[in-house]
C-alpha cells in the first residue's frame with residue numbers, strides 16, 4: 001500500500017512517501033526520540049481502516065475487561081476466524097476491572113482490544129511492553145495467523161530479526177526500509193543507535209545481537 005506525502009514536521013524534515021507492505025509484519029526500530037511513535041500516530045490518522053495501539057494508552061481503570069473488548073468488537077464486521085482471546089489468555093481476566101490487572105495483563109487486554117477489531121491494518125507501538133517471553137512469542141504467531149498488515153515498533157533487535165518480514169529504521173530524520181537481512185547489520189545498527197552493536201552466531205547457526 002502506497003503512503004504518499006505523510007507530513008510529520010516535528011521529526012522528518014520533509015513529507016515521507018513509502019510503501020506499507022501488505023499482509024506482512026513490518027518492524028520499526030530506531031533510537032529513543034527518533035520519531036517512531038510520531039510515524040505510527042501519523043499513519044493511524046492517515047489510514048481510517050487501521051487499528052492502533054499507542055505506546056501509552058488511555059486509562060480505563062474502572063472498566064471491566066469484557067466491556068472494553070465489547071467496544072473493540074463493535075468495529076468488527078465478521079466473526080473472528082482466529083481465537084484472539086485464547087491466544088492472549090484473556091478468558092480468566094474477563095470479569096476483572098482494568099485497574100486490578102498487572103501491567104502485562106493490561107497489555108494483553110489492549111492487544112486483544114485492537115486485534116478483535118479485525119482491521120486490515122494494525123499499528124502497534126511497543127506492543128511487547130510488559131509481555132513475558134511466552135506472550136511475546138505468541139503475539140508474533142497470532143499476528144501471522146490474522147493475515148493482516150502489521151506495523152510494530154520494537155526495541156528488541158533479536159525479536160526484529162526473528163519475526164520481521166520487513167524492517168523500517170527511523171534515523172536522522174529519514175525512514176529507511178529493507179529486508180531484515182539488509183537492515184539488521186551490525187555496522188549500520190551501531191550507527192543508528194550510536195553504540196557498538198555486535199552480531200553473534202551460535203554453533204546452531206542462530207544469529208543474535210548484543211551490545
Ligand SMILES: Nc1ncnc2c1ncn2[C@@H]1O[C@H](COP(=O)(O)OP(=O)(O)OP(=O)(O)O)[C@@H](O)[C@H]1O
Pocket residue numbers: 010011030031032033034035036037038039055
Ligand atoms: N507531544 C509532543 N509535543 C512535542 N514534541 C513531542 C511530542 N511527542 C514527542 N515529541 C518529540 O518528537 C520527537 C519524536 O518522538 P517520538 O515519540 O516519535 O519518538 P520515538 O522514536 O517513538 O521514541 P521512543 O523510542 O523513546 O518511544 C522527540 O524529539 C520528542 O521529544
